[in-house]
Amino acid sequence: MxxxxxxxxxxxxxxxxxxxxxxxxxxxxxxxxxxxxxxxxxxxxxxxIPIDTDEALIATALMAAPRASRSGCKVIGYNMAGEFVTLREGDNELIVLVDNPKQEGFNAACYHKDLEPFMARGRALKAEGKRTQEIFDIREAEMKAGLLKINPGSTLHVYYGPNSMYDPETSKVEGAQIRYVVYLPWATSESTGLPEVPVAANHPWIMNPGTHRAHIMISPLPEE
CATH class of the missing domain: 1.20.5 (Single alpha-helices involved in coiled-coils or other helix-helix interfaces)
Structure with missing residues (x-):
């Protein structure tokens, strides 16, 4: 036991x-x-790492362009020295505008080269000290007078976000996302069938209807 x-x-x-x-x-x-x-x-x-070189400005701004077109885009904008220059020549139909390193956050754009006169006019008026509404009114008058032109369907891609740090391996900017603008001068909700305010996230709508700057706005949801 x-x-x-x-x-x-x-x-x-x-x-x-x-x-x-x-x-x-x-x-x-x-x-x-x-x-x-x-x-x-x-x-x-x-x-x-910070976007603190001209090369980084170019690499991050190209993220606004369609992937298949990036190698041939012309790249313009303010360099690290604060000069508005052509940072790289291109051979396709797109122009990329780099982020302004002197401003907070990140905002780069890609648009069809036919939009450059319109975009350049806006930059010139801003440099003269004109305010947003003044620039809008002046360009509207010049569009009506035939001095400026926007081809219907011309597209603007905006790559934007609150931060200015990026991954040098992918060129992606922290927290940045894409927004698409399709210009349709003088279009309205009635002529397009689009609402004048977004119905829900990720849905297209028409902004500035009935004006020279009427455009379809599409803001995809962030990837994450």
């Missing part, structure tokens, strides 16, 4: 030891997993 009791006690001690060891191992695995996660997060954070 004593032998049976002794055997039972011994078995109980072994089970207790194994349970303790398992708990220790489980804790160790949890800590390891947390360490790996933290390390990965830190590595991801390290990949983001």
């Amino acid at each position: 004593k032998r049976i009791i002794t055997a039972l006690v011994f078995s109980g001690l072994l089970m207790s030891c194994n349970s303790t060891d398992k708990t220790k191992n489980d804790n160790k695995e949890d800590i390891t997993a947390e360490t790996v996660t933290d390390s990965t997060s830190n590595e991801m954070a390290k990949t983001l």
Whole structure:
């Protein structure tokens, strides 16, 4: 009888030891997993760097253009020295405007070259100190007079966001997303069938209806 009791006690001690060891191992695995996660997060954070060179301005702005067209886009805008220049010549129908490094956040654009006179006029009026509504009114009058022209269907792609850090491997800007504008001068809700306010996220609508700057606005949801 004593032998049976002794055997039972011994078995109980072994089970207790194994349970303790398992708990220790489980804790160790949890800590390891947390360490790996933290390390990965830190590595991801390290990949983001400031947009502080002309090359970075070009690379990040090209994200506004369709992927298949990026290699042939002309790139213009303010360089790191604050000069408005042609940063790269192009050989296709698109022009890319880089982010202004002197302004907060990020805002780059890509548009058809036929829109350049209209865009350049806006930049010139802004440089003269004209306000947003004044620029709108002047360009509207010049459109009516035939001094400026927007071909219906001309598209503007805007790549924008609140941050100015980017991943040098992908050229993606932290938190940035794309927005599309399709110009239809003088179009209205009645002529297009589009609402004048967005019905829901990701839905097209018409902005500035009935004016020279009427356009279809499409704001896709962020990728994440």
